[in-house]
Amino acid sequence: MRDRFRRHPVTAGYLSAVAGLALLMRFVFADGVSAQVRESLSTNAANLAHHPVNALLGSAFVLDPEGDGLAPTALAVVGVAVCLGVLEREVGPWRAAAVAVAGHVGATLVTAAVISSGVYRTDLTDVVDVGVGYVAFTAAGAITVLGPVVVRVPWPALLVAFPLAGAEWYGAVPEFPVVGQVAAVLIGLGAGAFAVRRADAAVGR
Numbered sequence: 001m002r003d004r005f006r007r008h009p010v011t012a013g014y015l016s017a018v019a020g021l022a023l024l025m026r027f028v029f030a031d032g033v034s035a036q037v038r039e040s041l042s043t044n045a046a047n048l049a050h051h052p053v054n055a056l057l058g059s060a061f062v063l064d065p066e067g068d069g070l071a072p073t074a075l076a077v078v079g080v081a082v083c084l085g086v087l088e089r090e091v092g093p094w095r096a097a098a099v100a101v102a103g104h105v106g107a108t109l110v111t112a113a114v115i116s117s118g119v120y121r122t123d124l125t126d127v128v129d130v131g132v133g134y135v136a137f138t139a140a141g142a143i144t145v146l147g148p149v150v151v152r153v154p155w156p157a158l159l160v161a162f163p164l165a166g167a168e169w170y171g172a173v174p175e176f177p178v179v180g181q182v183a184a185v186l187i188g189l190g191a192g193a194f195a196v197r198r199a200d201a202a203v204g205r
Helices: 002-007 009-028 031-040 045-050 052-061 070-091 093-116 133-146 154-165 176-202
Strands: none
Touching (some): 002 009, 009 031, 009 070, 009 093, 031 052, 045 093, 052 093, 070 093, 070 133, 093 133, 093 176, 133 154, 133 176
């Protein structure tokens, strides 16, 4: 465990924080407190208007298996562990952290903009939107540049198609979590390629 922290401090530290908060919310906090934490850190319009920094950053540390489903939540955590770990090993902790933050924040802002456009029929002002999903999709997109050339088109295409395939659609727009997931993949593609180029340049490759 100590070696894992030393080799992948960002990935291990992030997942440890996520797991620690999840355990507190499940076994220590009262149900009302856990619900308040989840609601106060959700990246909905109300929270982004009143405390945007807390919502933008804090939402990435809160799991919601009851709302998102246990299997998708577990898959997202595994995606972070694998993909962010691979990225961190190649570009270093600071660049990996920057890519993850850019993807999570960028996807959240894209989602907020789509919601504010009024395309959805229901009022989503206070909707709960938390989790590690955007970080997972960002990291998965970011490692595209590290793979063989032959997979650099099908891999991101698969990442985009996966959430779209099961999405609920509102005209030409999928449900808002899928909007964020697709945006995270695209941001990851660009940010990951940039981070890899900078890391290569730093070591003269």
